Amino acid sequence: MNIALTGFMGCGKTSVGKALAELLPEYVRIDLDEYIESMAGRRISDIFQEDGESAFRDLEAHALAKIFIGAKSGEDTGEGRRKIISLGGGTITTEPCRKLIHEHSVCFYLKASSDTLVANLLNDSTVRPLLSPDGSHLAEPQLRARIELLMSERTHLYESAADHIITTDGLTYEQAAAHIISLL
Secondary structure: OEEEEEOOOOOOHHHHHHHHHHHOOOOEEEEHHHHHHHHHOOOHHHHHHHHOHHHHHHHHHHHHHHHHHOOOOOOOOOOOOOEEEEOOOOHHHOHHHHHHHHHHEEEEEEEOOHHHHHHHHOOOOOOOOOOOOOOOOOOHHHHHHHHHHHHHHHHHHHHHHOOEEEEOOOOOHHHHHHHHHHHO
16 A cells, blocks of 8 residues: 655655655655656746646646556656655645545654644745745744644644554654554
């Protein structure tokens, strides 16, 4: 079965995915955001700015379907191999994506406290359009407020999409990966 990693921005989905791939070499690792950027030929922040969130979510669902169901145009999505997919922080916000995740993977919610998320995102250089639409970096109080607002909207979606919830506060990426493997 495929493994999907969900959770808020900065919870460690990409890093845990890399650690899992080291422990499970028979799987192919795919970072959904990187895949979308490659497929679209643009950065996610540009897609949000130029086309809006709705267009991005449609593109995200299309990309996820290609990864799970198979590529039509010959790109390498690890067809025929099991996959470790690090989802975007908002992937679970649309019904088509939740359905694909439910049907084609075992989903792990990497749950992190707002303190952990703030610590991980405060000095992160990644442009995250839903945290700061203009691409600027937020000071700690504004970042915390934005994280807590989005988490209040999304937590129930993460929990309902997940087959397993892993609290990552205090865990290394390798420890979180080992915990995931113990639940497979």
